[in-house]
Amino acid sequence: xxxxxxxxxxxxxxxxxxxxxxKVAEMALxxxxxxxxxxxxxxxxxxxxxxxxxxxxxxxxxxxxxxSCSPRMHENTFRKAVERAGLxxxxxxxxxxxxxxxxxxxxxxxxxKKAVILMxxxxxxxxxxxxxxxxxxxxxxxxxxxxxxxxxxQTALDIADAGYKVDIVEKTPSIGGRMSQVDKTFPTLDCxxxxxxxxxxxxxxxxxxxxxxxxxxxxVSGFVGDFTVDIRKKARSVDMTKCTxxxxxxxxxxxxxxxxxxxxxxxxxxxxxxxxxQAIPNVPVIDREACIKFKTGKCGLCSKVCQAGAIDYxxxxxxxxEKYGAIVVATGFDMxxxxxxxxxxxxxxxxxxxxxxxxxxxxxxxxxxxxxxRMSDGKPPKEMVFIQCVxxxxxxxxxxxxxxxxxxxxxxxxxxxIRDKYPDVNVTVFYxxxxxxxxxxxxxxRRAVEDYGVNYIKxxxxxxxxxxxxxxxxxxxxxxxxxxxxxxxxxxxxxxxIEPNPDVRKIATMLTASIDTNNFLTEAHAKLRPVESxxxxxxxxxxxxxxxxIPETVSQAGAAAVKAIGLLAKDKLMTNPCTAxxxxxxxxxxxxxxxxxxxxxxSYEDKEVNDHGKREVRRIAQVNSALCQxxxxxxxxxxxxxxxLQGFSNRQILAEVDAICR
Amino acid sequence: MQELIARAKxxxxxxxxxxxxxxxxxxxxxxPEPAYFEKEEDFKDFVxxxxxxxxxxxxxxxxxxxxxKTLVCLKPCDTYSFNQLIMEHRVDREKAYIIxxxxxxxxxxxKIKKQGIKGIQSISGAEITDDAETxxxxxLYGDKTIPYADGMLERCxxxxxxxxxxxxxxxxxxxxxxxxxxxxxxxxxxxxxxxEKFAFFQKExxxxxxxxxxxxxxxxxxCRKCVxxxxxxxxxxxxxxxSFEEKMFHIIRAFHVAGRCTDCGECSRVxxxxxxxxxxxxxxxxxxxxxxGEFQAGEDITVKGPLTSFTFEDVEPSVVAxxx
Numbered sequence: 003x004x005x006x007x008x009x010x011x012x013x014x015x016x017x018x019x020x021x022x023x024x025k026v027a028e029m030a031l032x033x034x035x036x037x038x039x040x041x042x043x044x045x046x047x048x049x050x051x052x053x054x055x056x057x058x059x060x061x062x063x064x065x066x067x068x069x070s071c072s073p074r075m076h077e078n079t080f081r082k083a084v085e086r087a088g089l090x091x092x093x094x095x096x097x098x099x100x101x102x103x104x105x106x107x108x109x110x111x112x113x114x115k116k117a118v119i120l121m122x123x124x125x126x127x128x129x130x131x132x133x134x135x136x137x138x139x140x141x142x143x144x145x146x147x148x149x150x151x152x153x154x155x156q157t158a159l160d161i162a163d164a165g166y167k168v169d170i171v172e173k174t175p176s177i178g179g180r181m182s183q184v185d186k187t188f189p190t191l192d193c194x195x196x197x198x199x200x201x202x203x204x205x206x207x208x209x210x211x212x213x214x215x216x217x218x219x220x221x222v223s224g225f226v227g228d229f230t231v232d233i234r235k236k237a238r239s240v241d242m243t244k245c246t247x248x249x250x251x252x253x254x255x256x257x258x259x260x261x262x263x264x265x266x267x268x269x270x271x272x273x274x275x276x277x278x279x280q281a282i283p284n285v286p287v288i289d290r291e292a293c294i295k296f297k298t299g300k301c302g303l304c305s306k307v308c309q310a311g312a313i314d315y316x317x318x319x320x321x322x323x324e325k326y327g328a329i330v331v332a333t334g335f336d337m338x339x340x341x342x343x344x345x346x347x348x349x350x351x352x353x354x355x356x357x358x359x360x361x362x363x364x365x366x367x368x369x370x371x372x373x374x375x376r377m378s379d380g381k382p383p384k385e386m387v388f389i390q391c392v393x394x395x396x397x398x399x400x401x402x403x404x405x406x407x408x409x410x411x412x413x414x415x416x417x418x419x420i421r422d423k424y425p426d427v428n429v430t431v432f433y434x435x436x437x438x439x440x441x442x443x444x445x446x447x448r449r450a451v452e453d454y455g456v457n458y459i460k461x462x463x464x465x466x467x468x469x470x471x472x473x474x475x476x477x478x479x480x481x482x483x484x485x486x487x488x489x490x491x492x493x494x495x496x497x498x499x500i501e502p503n504p505d506v507r508k509i510a511t512m513l514t515a516s517i518d519t520n521n522f523l524t525e526a527h528a529k530l531r532p533v534e535s536x537x538x539x540x541x542x543x544x545x546x547x548x549x550x551x552i553p554e555t556v557s558q559a560g561a562a563a564v565k566a567i568g569l570l571a572k573d574k575l576m577t578n579p580c581t582a583x584x585x586x587x588x589x590x591x592x593x594x595x596x597x598x599x600x601x602x603x604x605s606y607e608d609k610e611v612n613d614h615g616k617r618e619v620r621r622i623a624q625v626n627s628a629l630c631q632x633x634x635x636x637x638x639x640x641x642x643x644x645x646x647l648q649g650f651s652n653r654q655i656l657a658e659v660d661a662i663c664r
Numbered sequence: 665m666q667e668l669i670a671r672a673k674x675x676x677x678x679x680x681x682x683x684x685x686x687x688x689x690x691x692x693x694x695x696p697e698p699a700y701f702e703k704e705e706d707f708k709d710f711v712x713x714x715x716x717x718x719x720x721x722x723x724x725x726x727x728x729x730x731x732x733k734t735l736v737c738l739k740p741c742d743t744y745s746f747n748q749l750i751m752e753h754r755v756d757r758e759k760a761y762i763i764x765x766x767x768x769x770x771x772x773x774x775k776i777k778k779q780g781i782k783g784i785q786s787i788s789g790a791e792i793t794d795d796a797e798t799x800x801x802x803x804l805y806g807d808k809t810i811p812y813a814d815g816m817l818e819r820c821x822x823x824x825x826x827x828x829x830x831x832x833x834x835x836x837x838x839x840x841x842x843x844x845x846x847x848x849x850x851x852x853x854x855x856x857x858x859x860e861k862f863a864f865f866q867k868e869x870x871x872x873x874x875x876x877x878x879x880x881x882x883x884x885x886x887c888r889k890c891v892x893x894x895x896x897x898x899x900x901x902x903x904x905x906x907s908f909e910e911k912m913f914h915i916i917r918a919f920h921v922a923g924r925c926t927d928c929g930e931c932s933r934v935x936x937x938x939x940x941x942x943x944x945x946x947x948x949x950x951x952x953x954x955x956x957g958e959f960q961a962g963e964d965i966t967v968k969g970p971l972t973s974f975t976f977e978d979v980e981p982s983v984v985a986x987x988x
Contacts, residue, residue, distance in 0.1 A: 508976055588889050588896070592752035594924075597972035606753075613888075621753050639972065641920040642887035643897055652897065 004065040004129050007038040007057045008121060011045035011070035013100055018043075020104035022114040026069060029118045033125045037061055046076045054080070055087035065093045065128040069121050071100040074527070090133030092579065092649060097124035119662055126661035130654045134579035139628055141227040141575060142327040145566050146171065148219055148509060151179020152198060152552060153544025153559045154332035155205050160563030161330075162210035166570045169324060170205065171233055172215045173505070174263070176281035177202055179334055183264060183358060185365040187552055188415040189446035195280060202282045216287055218505075220321065222329070222512040223602055225631050226539030227575045229326045237317040239288035240274070244312035247284035251304035251313065252276070260292040262369075266359045268377060269369035274304050274313075279367055288313075328566040329513060331523055331535070332543040332559065333506045337498040338393045342400040346389060346496055347466040352377040353474060354466060354494045357388075357409065360416055374424060376493055379472065383427060383492030386420065387476050388413050389463045390433040393499035402499045402520060407549035409497035410437045414450040416495065421454040430457040430489065432478050440551070459487065466494050502546055514600065515540045522548050533562040541565050580649035581630035582637060584623040586611050588644035591621030595636035595645050603629035604636060665712045665791070668737070668765060668835045673704060675735055681761050682732025685723055687716040693786050694773040698723055712737065714790035714799075717770040717817060719930050721745035721755075722883040728756040736760055739767040740838055741819070743829040744926035744962030745883035750830075751965050752924070754886055764828030766836025769812065769820040774938060776801065776815045781808050813843070819929030819942070822846035829963060846927065850946050865911065871937040872910035878931035878941050884921035891916070918944035923952060923971030926962040955979045 008030035012018035023041040030039040038061045042050050045068055057063055066089070068080050073096035081091035099117040107113035145161050147154045150172030158168040170177065182202075184194040205211050214233055221232040255272035262271040264278050273292035276284060294301035295315060305313035337356055340348040348354045353376045355363070366372035375382055390409055393401030410433070417429045436458065438444040450456045463478040469490070476489045502521040510517040515535040516524040523546050526534040533542050543562040544555045584595070586609065596604040609622045623645065625636075636645040637652060646652055672684045688699040688709035696711045698718050719742045727734040738746055743764065749755040771790055776799070783804030789812060790799060799815050801808045813821075822845065826838035853861060879885045879892075891897050892913065927949055931941040952959055956970035956978065970978075 511976060585896070588887075588894070590752065590754065590887055592754065594752070594972050597968060598974075600974075641891075641924075642889060643891045643894070656897075 004035045005037045005063050006035045006065040006125060006128055007063040008036055008067045009045050009054055010041040012043045013071060017100050017104040020107055020110055020113045021099055021117045022110060025114050026117045026121055030121055033122060035129050036125060045070050046079050051083040054083055058087040058089055065131055067095050067097060067124045067128055069097040069099045072098045092134040093131050095124040095128045097121045122661040123658040126657040127654045130657055134648055136579045137577045138574045139227055139577045141572050142325045143570050144326050145328045146231055146326040147330045147332055149332035149334055150177030151334045152181040153555045155201050156556050156559035157330045157332060157543045157563045158211050159205055160560050161566055162208045164567045167210050169212045171217050171219055173218055175216045175287045176277050177213060177215060182278060183361060185361045188411045189442045199280045206282045215283060219509060227327050229329055231324055231326055233322045235320040235322055237319050239315055239317050240285055241312045241314050242285050244310045245285045246310050250307050252286060254303050254307045257292050257294050260289060265362045265369050268359055268362055328539050328569045330541045330543050330562050330566055331546050333503045333546045335500040335545040336503055338501050340498055343392055345465045347468055351468040351474060356496050356498045357412055360495050385491045386427055386429050386493045387491040388431040388495045390497045392496040406500045408551045411443060413497055414447045417456040418450045418454045421456060430459060432459050432461055432463050500549055506546055513537060513540050533558055533565055578632050580632040580647060581627040582625045582645050582647050585644045586622045587613050588642045589622045590642050594639045595623055598635045598639045601629045601631050668712060669707050669710055671835060672735055681735040684735040685720050685727055686737045687711050714771040717933050719745055719883060719928050721749055722886055724755045724760055725886055728759040733759050733761050737763050737765045739765055740826055740828050741824050741928055745928050747830055747965050748924055748926055748962035762831045764831035764834040766838045768839040769816045769841035771815045772817040817933060846946060847950050849943060850950050868939050869910045869914055871939055877934040881930040881934040884924045922948040923969045924961055
C-alpha cells in the first residue's frame with residue numbers, strides 16, 4: 003500500500019478563487035492510501051516544493067499527488083523536487099485542477115466537485131504507480147531543415163555556423179522561397195533579392211550545409227536525436243555535376259507555353275527551366291509534363307545544344323536515406339485560392355491581381371520587366387484600387403479567421419512605390435483596420451498617407467465589375483463618411499490571405515507534429531516555447547507556425563536554430579521510461595501491435611515460455627524500449643491486453659476511470 | 665458427401681494428412697458437431713449437410729500445433745476466417761490441407777422451428793448434393809415442406825459469395841445465396857433515436873446468460889487468455905458484479921474483434937438466446953467501410969486491415985464527432 007501525500011495548490015487566485023482548495027485537501031484524506039494532505043498558495047515555489055520534501059521525510063510518503071496546473075507546466079518541477087527528497091520521480095501524479103477545472107468553471111461548488119474527482123483519479127493512479135528509471139539514447143549530430151525559403155536558409159546557416167551538419171530539403175528547383183519573388187521589402191524598401199541572394203550563396207558555399215533542391219521528404223521514422231529520413235530527389239533530367247548553367251538549353255527549348263510558377267503564371271517559361279536568374283543551384287530542371295521529348299519521344303534539342311553534355315533524359319528519382327538528430331520545419335506559405343471570392347472578379351479580369359502578382363509586375367526581372375502595366379492590354383494604369391483583408395479576418399468559412407499580418411505593410415509599400423515612380427497614378431486602399439505594429443512600421447504607413455498622398459478609405463469593397471471599356475467598376479463603402487463609393491479603376495490589387503503551404507499537412511503527419519485547424523504547426527507552448535513543436539526534436543521556423551513578416555521570420559529562424567543546436571550539442575538524451583512491454587503469457591503473437599507501431603519498435607521472436615507448467619515455443623512480441631516512445635497505440639490494439647505501458651498501465655487508466663465514475 | 669469422404673480417407677491412407685477435421689452426426693437430425701477423424705472406421709459418423717454451419721477455422725489453431733497435417737473442411741465463408749488467422753500468425757498454413765467444401769446456404773433450425781414446425785424426426789433436402797429447392801420436414805404431426813431459403817441462416821441471405829479464398833482442393837458445388845443487404849438492419853438501427861437504440865440493445869442484451877458461446881465460437885476471439893478470464897484485468901470482475909455486465913461484455917468483445925471480424929456470423933448462430941450479436945460487428949464493418957473504403961477482413965492475406973495500417977488518406981478522428 004502506498005503512503006500518499008496530496009498537495010493542493012491555490013495558484014494565487016487562479017485556482018483558489020473558483021475551487022475550495024481546503025475542501026479538496028480535506029476530501030483527499032478520505033481516499034485510500036492518502037496519509038497527508040495540505041493546501042498552499044504556490045506549490046511550484048521554493049517554499050511549496052520544500053513542503054512536499056518535508057512531508058515525504060516526515061510521513062515516509064511513497065507517492066505524491068499535486069493538484070495544480072497542467073502537468074505540461076510543472077510536472078517536471080515536482081518530479082525533480084521529490085527526487086531531491088529521495089523518491090522516484092515517477093511516483094508523482096499531477097491532477098490538473100486549473101486548465102481542466104478552475105479556468106473553465108464559474109460556480110465554486112461545481113468546480114470544487116470536479117477538482118475532488120480529478121484528485122481522486124490521480125490518487126487512484128498513484129496507488130498503482132511503480133518507480134521507473136529512464137534509459138539513454140544517442141544524438142545524431144546532424145539537422146534537417148524542410149523548406150529552403152528565408153526561414154530555412156537562416157536556420158540552416160545558424161546551425162551550420164555552430165559547427166553542425168545541416169541538410170536543406172527544398173521542393174522547388176531552387177532555394178529562395180517566397181522572398182525571392184518579392185520586389186522590395188518594408189520598411190526600408192531595399193531590394194529583396196539584394197539581401198536574400200547573399201544568404202543563398204552563403205548557404206550553398208557553406209561546408210556544413212548540403213542542399214537538396216527539387217526534393218521532398220518521403221518518410222520519417224525514429225525519434226528525437228535519432229530520426230531516419232528518406233528524401234526523394236526528383237529526377238532533374240540534368241546532371242548537376244556537368245551543367246555549367248549557361249542557359250542555352252532554355253533559350254532553344256521549343257516548348258515555351260507553361261505558366262511560370264515563379265512569376266505566378268503571369269508569363270510562360272520553357273519546359274527546361276531555372277525558376278529565376280539567381281537560382282541556387284543554377285542548374286535547370288526538365289518539366290517532364292511539358293517537355294516534347296518526354297511527351298512524344300521526338301525533339302531532344304536541349305541535349306543537342308548542351309556543350310557540357312549534361313542533359314540526361316534517363317535520370318531517375320533517387321532516394322537518399324540520412325539520419326538526423328533534429329528536424330526544423332520551414333515550409334512557408336502560399337496565397338489562398340480566390341475562387342470563393344468571385345465578387346472581386348479575379349477569375350474574370352486579368353487586371354484584378356493579387357499582391358504577390360504585383361510584386362512580380364514591379365520587379366525588373368518580372369513579366370513586364372518592372373513596368374507597371376495592365377496585364378490585359380499593356381497600358382499603364384491611372385487609377386489603382388487595393389483591397390485589404392481578402393480572405394483574412396473572415397467570419398465565414400470562405401476565408402481564414404486570422405489576420406495575415408503582412409498585408410497592411412506590403413500594401414503601404416506598394417502604394418508608396420507606385421506613387422513615387424508614377425506620380426500621376428491615383429492609389430486608393432480599402433481597409434478594415436491598418437495594423438502596423440513593428441519597428442518603424444507605423445512611420446512607414448504614415449509616410450504613404452502623408453508624404454505620398456495615398457487615399458486610404460476605411461471600408462470594404464462589395465463588388466468589382468469588369469466594364470466593356472476595359473475598366474473595372476469598384477463598388478465599396480466609406481465607413482467614416484458613411485457613404486457608398488463607386489469608382490472606376492484600371493487595376494485592382496487583392497491582398498489575399500496567406501495560408502500554410504498545403505504540403506505541410508503531409509509533413510506534419512510524417513513527423514507526428516501537431517497542426518491546428520488552419521494547418522499552422524502548433525507550438526509546444528504559445529508563449530514560452532514558440533519555436534518547438536510538442537513532438538520532441540521538431541522545431542518550427544517561419545510562417546509554417548503562424549503569419550510573419552521577414553524580420554520576424556528571420557528572428558524565429560534563429561531561435562529555432564538555437565533550440566536545434568541545444569539538442570545537437572548533447573551527447574546523450576534521457577529516454578522516457580514510459581515504454582510498452584508485452585506479457586509473454588498473454589501474447590497471441592498476432593502482430594497487430596507491430597502493425598500499428600509508428601516507431602517500428604516491436605519485433606517478434608519464437609520463445610519458449612512456461613505457461614503454468616506447460617512449456618511451449620510461442621511467437622512473442624518484443625519491444626525495443628530505445629525505440630518505443632510510449633504512445634500507447636499497441637496497448638489499445640492488443641486484443642488480449644498483453645501489451646501494457648509503464649506509467650500508464652491499463653490498470654492505472656481503468657482505476658482512474660473507476661475513480662471518476664465512483 | 666461421398667466424394668468428400670472418399671478423398672479424406674485416401675489422403676489419410678497415403679499419409680498426406682494425420683487427421684481430418686469435419687463434422688459428425690449429432691443425436692438429432694439437425695445438430696452435427698465438429699469432430700476429428702483419424703481412422704477409417706471413424707468416418708461412419710461423418711456428415712456434411714445443410715446443418716454443418718460450424719466454422720472449423722478456429723479449431724485449426726490447436727490442430728496445426730499437432731504432429732502432421734490436418735485436413736480441414738472449409739465452406740467459402742469459413743476461408744475468410746482462416747485467412748485472418750493466417751495473418752495473425754495463429755494457424756500454420758503449412759500444416760493444413762484445406763478442402764473447400766461446396767455450400768448452398770446453411771440452415772437455421774431455430775428459424776425452422778419458429779415457423780411452427782414441431783416434433784421434428786427427420787429432414788430431407790438438407791443434403792448438400794441434393795439440389796432440391798425445398799426442405800421436407802418429417803414431424804410427429806406429418807410432413808411439412810418449406811422453401812430451402814426460408815430455413816436459411818441470416819448470414820446466408822447476405823452471403824459473401826461462393827468463392828473459397830484459400831484451399832488446396834475443392835469438392836462440391838457452391839451457390840451464392842445472397843438476397844439481402846447486410847447493412848439494412850444496421851442502417852435501421854442507426855436511424856433510431858438514441859433512447860430507442862438504447863432500449864433496443866437493452867432488450868436484446870438482457871437476454872444474455874453469459875454462457876460465452878459467442879466468444880468460444882468466434883474465430884477472432886481466439887486469445888490465449890481472454891481478458892474476461894484473466895485476473896490481470898479488472899474487467900472480468902467488473903463484468904460479473906455489475907448490472908451493466910452483459911452490455912460491457914458484448915461491447916468490449918465487439919471492440920476487440922473490430923477490423924478483424926470477417927462477419928462469419930458464428931456469434932449469432934451459436935447464441936442460445938437468439939441475440940443478434942452480429943449487429944455490433946456489422947456496425948463496425950459499416951463504419952470501417954465508410955471511413956476507409958470497403959474492406960473485407962480475411963479476403964486477401966496481403967492486405968493490412970484499415971485499423972492496423974496508416975495512409976495519408978485516412979480520415980481524421982474528428983469525422984466520428986462530425987458525423988454524430
